[in-house]
Amino acid sequence: xxxEQKAPTEEKQTNCLGxxxxxxKLRRYYRNGKLYCTRKCWIKATKSKPQEGEQK
Ligand SMILES: [Zn+2]
Numbered sequence: 030x031x032x033e034q035k036a037p038t039e040e041k042q043t044n045c046l047g048x049x050x051x052x053x054k055l056r057r058y059y060r061n062g063k064l065y066c067t068r069k070c071w072i073k074a075t076k077s078k079p080q081e082g083e084q085k
Contacts (some may be wrong), residue, residue, distance in 0.1 A: 047074040 044051050046063050047070025058065040067072040 040083060045070050045074075 042052070042064045045066045047065045047067075050066060052064055052066060056066050058068050058071055060068075060071045063074075065074060070072075
């Protein structure tokens, strides 16, 4: 099969990882390559997940 589709390296993140709500243009908090609505959501997401090493 010659149907080779290259997936984009960077996935478009449209939802906040903290609350799961869709991100808006104006309100977004970028941290460690991830997007959140606010710093609170970042902290929430960080604390909710167990530490699985650092990103490579
Ligand atoms: Zn959020």
